[in-house]
Amino acid sequence: MGRAGAQSLTSVHMHNYEEILELLARLVKSPSTREIE
Numbered sequence: 001m002g003r004a005g006a007q008s009l010t011s012v013h014m015h016n017y018e019e020i021l022e023l024l025a026r027l028v029k030s031p032s033t034r035e036i037e
Helices: 002-029 032-036
Strands: none
């Protein structure tokens, strides 16, 4: 059971990591949004 819990935590962490990468990619692709803000 301990292993299953660790796997689920890892999968959630990886999901958040992917979301962060997507946000960073968007900022890099459209730096103009920074100037507007």
